Amino acid sequence: MANIESSFLDVSYLDTLSYQTTIIHRLDPRIKLITTLFFIATVLSFGKYEIAGLIPFVIYPVVLIALGNLPIAYLLKKVLVAAPFAFFVGIFNPLMDRAVLVQLGPLELSGGWVSFASIMIRFILTVTAALILIASTGFNSVCMALEKMGAPKSLAVQLLLLYRYLFVLGDEASRLTRARSLRTFESRGLGFKVFTNMIGQLLLRTLDRAKRVHLAMRCRGFDGEIRVSRPLKIGGRDLGFMLGWSGLFVLMRLYPIPQWMGGMVAELLK
Amino acid sequence: MHMADALISPTVGGAMWVVTAGLTAYSAGKLKENIDDSRVPLMGVLGAFIFAAQMINFSIPGTGSSGHLGGGMILAILLGPHAAFLTMASILTVQALFFADGGLLALGCNIFNLGFFPCFLAYPFIYRKIVGERPTPRRILVGSLVAAILGLQMGAFGVVLETLFSGISELPFGAFLLLMQPIHLAIGVVEGLVTAAVVTFVWKARPEIMETAIAPRAIKAFSMRKVLGGLLVITVLTGGVLSWFASTNPDGLEWSMFRTSGKEELEAPQKGVHALLAALQEKIAFLPDYSFRKSAKEEPEKAGEAQTRGKSTKEESWPAVSVGTSLSGLIGGLMTLIIAGFIGFGLRKYQGRKR
Numbered sequence: 096m097a098n099i100e101s102s103f104l105d106v107s108y109l110d111t112l113s114y115q116t117t118i119i120h121r122l123d124p125r126i127k128l129i130t131t132l133f134f135i136a137t138v139l140s141f142g143k144y145e146i147a148g149l150i151p152f153v154i155y156p157v158v159l160i161a162l163g164n165l166p167i168a169y170l171l172k173k174v175l176v177a178a179p180f181a182f183f184v185g186i187f188n189p190l191m192d193r194a195v196l197v198q199l200g201p202l203e204l205s206g207g208w209v210s211f212a213s214i215m216i217r218f219i220l221t222v223t224a225a226l227i228l229i230a231s232t233g234f235n236s237v238c239m240a241l242e243k244m245g246a247p248k249s250l251a252v253q254l255l256l257l258y259r260y261l262f263v264l265g266d267e268a269s270r271l272t273r274a275r276s277l278r279t280f281e282s283r284g285l286g287f288k289v290f291t292n293m294i295g296q297l298l299l300r301t302l303d304r305a306k307r308v309h310l311a312m313r314c315r316g317f318d319g320e321i322r323v324s325r326p327l328k329i330g331g332r333d334l335g336f337m338l339g340w341s342g343l344f345v346l347m348r349l350y351p352i353p354q355w356m357g358g359m360v361a362e363l364l365k
Numbered sequence: 366m367h368m369a370d371a372l373i374s375p376t377v378g379g380a381m382w383v384v385t386a387g388l389t390a391y392s393a394g395k396l397k398e399n400i401d402d403s404r405v406p407l408m409g410v411l412g413a414f415i416f417a418a419q420m421i422n423f424s425i426p427g428t429g430s431s432g433h434l435g436g437g438m439i440l441a442i443l444l445g446p447h448a449a450f451l452t453m454a455s456i457l458t459v460q461a462l463f464f465a466d467g468g469l470l471a472l473g474c475n476i477f478n479l480g481f482f483p484c485f486l487a488y489p490f491i492y493r494k495i496v497g498e499r500p501t502p503r504r505i506l507v508g509s510l511v512a513a514i515l516g517l518q519m520g521a522f523g524v525v526l527e528t529l530f531s532g533i534s535e536l537p538f539g540a541f542l543l544l545m546q547p548i549h550l551a552i553g554v555v556e557g558l559v560t561a562a563v564v565t566f567v568w569k570a571r572p573e574i575m576e577t578a579i580a581p582r583a584i585k586a587f588s589m590r591k592v593l594g595g596l597l598v599i600t601v602l603t604g605g606v607l608s609w610f611a612s613t614n615p616d617g618l619e620w621s622m623f624r625t626s627g628k629e630e631l632e633a634p635q636k637g638v639h640a641l642l643a644a645l646q647e648k649i650a651f652l653p654d655y656s657f658r659k660s661a662k663e664e665p666e667k668a669g670e671a672q673t674r675g676k677s678t679k680e681e682s683w684p685a686v687s688v689g690t691s692l693s694g695l696i697g698g699l700m701t702l703i704i705a706g707f708i709g710f711g712l713r714k715y716q717g718r719k720r
Contacts, residue, residue, distance in 0.1 A: 106463045117716065135470045136375045143533050150698035157705045161712035177465035181369040184534050191535035207535060214533060218371035222465045225370075229462045237462065246386075247393030247451075249405060254455040256409020261416055261459070268417035275421075290423035291559065295566030297421070298414060302571075305410040312406060353697030360696055 112165060113233030119163035124232045124240035126333040130340050131228045135221045137344040143210045147353040156223040163231040174222045185214035234258050243327060367475050368524055370468025374531040381473035389454055392447040404448050412452045437483030438513045438560045446484040453480035474527050478520040487516030506561040513557035521549040
């Protein structure tokens with residue numbers, strides 16, 4: 096329970112991060128969305144035994160975290176919290192794929208371990224990229240970007256409202272659970288019956304709230320559209336950001352940079 | 366059962382994005398058709414409700430675990446399929462962005478697995494068929510239970526198929542299926558029971574809400590065959606186009622396949638291989654030339670020489686990454702990391718000085 100409450104706190108923390116005004120925050124949300132998606136797609140397009148080629152991609156999150164003034168420890172912690180699914184599906188690779196793929200002297204690594212490592216690196220890269228997007232852009236701007244890029248209006252409005260009421264209902268639910276846990280001893284009262292009554296009550300309150308919200312919105316002239324006073328504009332800097340990074344991603348995808356660097360070190364050692 | 370980005374290929378992710386975008390546009394269009402803008406705030410607030418309801422859980426007797434509300438089914442019952450699908454899509458988007466629960470590229474897959482199956486298949490064809498126009502608590506219970514179980518089974522099957530087509534995980538089809546389906550049978554039973562209990566509660570306390578929700582208005586103009594047909598065409602087209610693009614473009618996916626399988630390298634002998642081989646035997650060149658063609662070439666030969674002691678499991682088709690390439694890759698990778706770290710550190714210092 097506690098960790099769900101704190102994960103709601105996390106959401107509001109991510110949101111506060113997005114109110115900064117660094118170079119990264121000032122970029123157009125559409126640009127950041129597209130660049131993030133391109134980054135993820137490029138990372139995922141590597142073969143399943145690739146490790147070395149993935150590492151240079153770290154540069155993207157590193158630069159954005161540095162320039163966007165984002166807390167790196169916090170982001171890493173969030174990545175770890177989300178890791179179980181990829182970990183548990185990936186951990187079967189070493190069990191299934193036992194043929195030796197890499198030999199480092201006496202150390203034999205099976206293909207499964209290599210692809211498992213690859214999965215975890217992909218996971219870290221893609222999740223960090225998504226978190227950076229939200230921490231440097233803010234949810235409202237991402238929604239606006241989605242709508243500008245052709246997502247249905249009702250979806251965008253719906254996303255905004257969902258986000259708006261997430262905190263309100265989250266507070267309500269955490270009050271309910273706190274009240275319940277204060278009144279339960281030896282886990283009596285934590286069962287199904289009480290649970291459904293609580294959820295049912297919460298649902299009824301939610302429906303009433305939705306009605307009030309709708310009436311209030313109608314009174315203020317809501318017609319299914321949300322108007323934004325701050326127009327989005329893509330400038331030269333935004334285009335530079337997108338093209339620069341995309342170009343770098345393509346380069347890093349096509350050329351094995353770590354291999355070159357390792358090779359150069361070898362030359363020097365000789 | 367949220368799929369992570371790390372486990373899917375861009376082709377699968379892209380194809381499912383296109384399919385999901387189509388479904389979203391279709392649902393949004395349908396919603397606009399029966400102009401009912403009171404639904405929009407209701408949808409948003411109900412989406413937030415699903416989140417909030419997931420904070421409250423109950424202990425399942427005898428197992429020590431706890432269960433909570435899943436979402437898709439109850440939304441479909443309260444909102445109808447189109448609005449429920451849009452709400453599910455927005456819930457999953459928020460989860461992907463804020464909780465890192467399922468990835469951005471995998472969002473299409475997740476919305477399809479957790480939104481399409483319960484809203485467009487399980488709800489209209491199972492729940493409504495069982496519950497009918499005049500609900501009773503028993504009908505609601507049976508309907509929600511069966512619909513939730515089957516909806517989740519389809520979703521889990523979707524996860525298995527998408528993982529299989531992506532080819533990142535080594536899990537064989539059968540084993541993964543045996544892993545996923547029973548787990549989601551259990552989850553489905555819990556979700557079905559919770560859904561039934563909550564729906565019955567609302568139906569007893571405020572029957573008028575259920576009546577407006579149950580009114581079959583939204584479902585009349587709903588031709589499943591068209592949607593399914595369209596989906597099939599879209600999937601095949603995008604999958605086909607994307608994979609064709611990937612395979613005709615030598616720098617695309619295929620390239621990495623060649624690279625990992627080492628086939629291209631095997632057939633293209635390079636100069637200087639012998640020198641490298643000799644160096645390798647003397648164990649001096651633990652980091653051979655950076656050109657990975659050469660190093661990949663020497664791998665099978667080296668394997669032949671060094672591993673004649675019997676247990677050589679290496680076949681030619683096996684992805685061949687040689688000691689040299691992997692070591693130089695490792696060292697190079699470490700260096701890249703360090704450099705990236707320095708860049709980040711420097712940028713942050715610069716940023717700090719400016720403020």
